[in-house]
Amino acid sequence: xxxxxxxxxxxxxxxxxxxxxxxxxxxxxxxxxxxxxxxxxxxxxxxxxxxxxxxxxxxxxxxxxxxxxxxxxxxxxxxxxxxxxxxxxxxxxxxxxxxxxxxxxxxxxxxxxxxxxxxxxxxxxxxxxxxxxxxxxxxxxxxxxxxxxxxxxxxxxxxxxxxxxxxxxxxxxxxxxxxxxxxxxxxxxxxxxxxxxxxxxxxxxxxxxxxxxxxxxxxxxxxxxxxxxxxxxxxxxxxxxxxxxxxxxxxxxxxxxxxxxxxxxxxxxxxxxxxxxxxxxxxxxxxxxxxxxxxxxxxxxxxxxxxxxxxxxxxxxxxxxxxxxxxxxxxxxxxxxxxxxxxxxxxxxxx
Ligand code: F0G
Numbered sequence: 001x002x003x004x005x006x007x008x009x010x011x012x013x014x015x016x017x018x019x020x021x022x023x024x025x026x027x028x029x030x031x032x033x034x035x036x037x038x039x040x041x042x043x044x045x046x047x048x049x050x051x052x053x054x055x056x057x058x059x060x061x062x063x064x065x066x067x068x069x070x071x072x073x074x075x076x077x078x079x080x081x082x083x084x085x086x087x088x089x090x091x092x093x094x095x096x097x098x099x100x101x102x103x104x105x106x107x108x109x110x111x112x113x114x115x116x117x118x119x120x121x122x123x124x125x126x127x128x129x130x131x132x133x134x135x136x137x138x139x140x141x142x143x144x145x146x147x148x149x150x151x152x153x154x155x156x157x158x159x160x161x162x163x164x165x166x167x168x169x170x171x172x173x174x175x176x177x178x179x180x181x182x183x184x185x186x187x188x189x190x191x192x193x194x195x196x197x198x199x200x201x202x203x204x205x206x207x208x209x210x211x212x213x214x215x216x217x218x219x220x221x222x223x224x225x226x227x228x229x230x231x232x233x234x235x236x237x238x239x240x241x242x243x244x245x246x247x248x249x250x251x252x253x254x255x256x257x258x259x260x261x262x263x264x265x266x267x268x269x270x271x272x273x274x275x276x277x278x279x280x281x282x283x284x285x286x287x288x289x290x291x292x293x294x295x296x297x298x299x300x301x302x303x304x305x306x307x308x309x310x311x312x313x314x315x316x317x318x319x320x321x322x323x324x325x326x327x328x329x330x331x332x333x334x335x336x337x338x339x340x341x342x343x344x345x346x347x348x349x350x351x
Contacts, residue, residue, distance in 0.1 A: 004030035007066050011166045014201065015067060016159060024070040024099045028055050028062035029166055033174045033313070038281040039294065043301050044308030048179070049284055049294075050171060053319030057119060060164060060191060060317050061091035067163030068153040069095040077151040078102060081144055083137035084154075085187065085240045086116030087318055092153050093123035104150060106130050106137040111239050113287070113323035133234060134188070135245045155190025156247045164191055168198025171313055178208040180310040185292035185317055186216035186225065186263060187241035189248035195315070196255035212313070214261035216252060217296030219289075223265035225252055237268045237326065240289035240318060262300070270295040275326065278316065285320030285327070293317075 004010065006025035008017055031054045039047040052060035069092070072080055079102040082092045089105035089112075096103035105120055109129040120127055130137045138154060145152035155161060172178050178199055186192055192214060202208040218226055219236030224244055231244035246252065256263050266274075271288055274295035279285045293314040300306050320327065337343045345351050 003027070007063055007163060007166050008070060011169055014166075014169070015162055017067075017070065020074065022070050022073045022099070024073055024095055025066050026056035026062060026094065026098065028066050029170065031055060031167070031170070033171060034282070034284060036282050036314070038277070039297070039314075043297070043306050043312065045306065045310045045312050047297070047312045047314065048175075049278075049282065050167060050313055050315045051284060052167070052315060052317050053286055053290070057087075057091045057094045058115075058319035058322055059087040059091065060167065060315070061087045062095070063166055064155060064160030064163040064190070064194070065091040065095045065153065067159045068092075068157055069099050069101070071159050072101070072151040072153065073099045075151070077149075079104065079150040080153045081106070081141050081150045082153045083107075083134060083141040084112070085134050085242060086112035086322070087240060088154065089125060089127070090116045090119035090123070093120045093125035096125070097123050102126065104128070106141050108133045108137055108242075111242060113239055113325075115322040115324070134243045135230075138188075138247060154247070155188060155193075161190060161194045161197060164194030165198030165201065167315065168195045169202060172199070172202050172208045175311065178203065178210050179212045179313045181215055181306075181312045182212040182315070183215045183217070183293045183297050183312065184315040185238075185241055185289050186218050186252060187222075187243045187246065187289065189216075189225070189246040189252035191315070191317065192216045192255050193248045193251035196251075196259065211259060214255045214259040215296060215300065216256065216261070216263040217292045218263070218265045219271060219292060220265040220267045225249060225263050226265045236271075238271050238287075238289035238292060239323070240287060241292065262305075264296060264299070266292055266295040266299055270299060272326065274298060279320065279327070284316060286316040287318040287320055287322045288326055290316040290318050
């Protein structure tokens with residue numbers, strides 16, 4: 001029998017670990033690369049969805065967290081801290097449990113999805129809601145980790161990026177080569193940095209013949225990289241990417257420029273349209289921020305930027321169950337019926 005063994009076992013020779021690094025894992029990675037039927041039709045391309053919501057805590061953050069917590073454990077840390085729009089905190093809290101560590105999280109007050117808050121709580125994290133946005137939380141987390149014995153596990157910690165680059169490895173391993181274009185949402189810009197690193201490593205080691213063009217999409221109310229200036233009060237319904245001053249800004253620009261890529265923005269309306277399309281036409285339920293990748297791809301098609309016949313991978317970063325409010329919002333209330341087959345059949349249009 002064979003079971004996926006988690007990133008450190010599967011890709012350890014490409015990660016900064018040694019035989020003495022503890023393997024703190026929930027068997028993350030090995031996520032589905034699902035062919036997207038409608039998107040392929042609409043683009044004339046072969047479009048795939050890298051479904052990162054299938055990770056143990058429901059987002060791609062688990063890839064970075066197995067590395068960050070394992071290395072923190074190796075260094076003897078007893079407590080970790082992160083700033084988060086929700087997913088990083090959920091992941092850090094779960095992996096800290098596995099390592100027997102205390103986990104502290106700083107989140108922007110009132111701006112994280114209920115499912116993510118629930119995860120951090122049930123895993124026993126110490127949560128502080130900061131009267132500020134994500135960028136303020138990150139400044140505070142860095143400051144605390146400088147002054148107190150607590151290890152920072154945000155993506156400014158380079159081992160987080162190392163873990164996250166394995167998603168690019170999995171895609172090349174599945175497709176036999178790198179895609180032509182890789183599309184993903186951009187918030188703090190760690191993930192676009194990580195994928196670009198992963199694709200470059202595989203190409204350098206001749207495990208791929210090329211690297212893809214990297215296309216990143218920000219929400220239009222939180223688009224500092226596109227605008228060329230920090231956004232002091234970032235706004236978007238996609239709370240995961242409500243970030244005004246990304247820590248990996250320069251790396252994102254490098255990924256864009258070195259790959260002949262693109263970083264652009266999409267509106268909340270486009271994000272919600274892609275969110276509904278993914279669920280209703282592809283059967284894949286993602287959280288709103290994740291749909292920014294697909295919204296961006298569809299926008300690029302409308303702009304004439306997508307030649308047919310290409311292979312395109314969109315990362316959908318987090319599970320729809322994290323933030324289901326947007327699925328219910330605006331949808332009709334299911335009808336109430338008596339316990340009666342005829343009444344049910346009538347309402348279902350079966351008569
Ligand atoms: N999608 C989701 C679902 C996310 O949670 C995030 C980031 C991103 C996309 C953007 O990735 O920051 O690497 O560019 N979430 C972080 C958090 C900020 O705290 O969970 P990025």
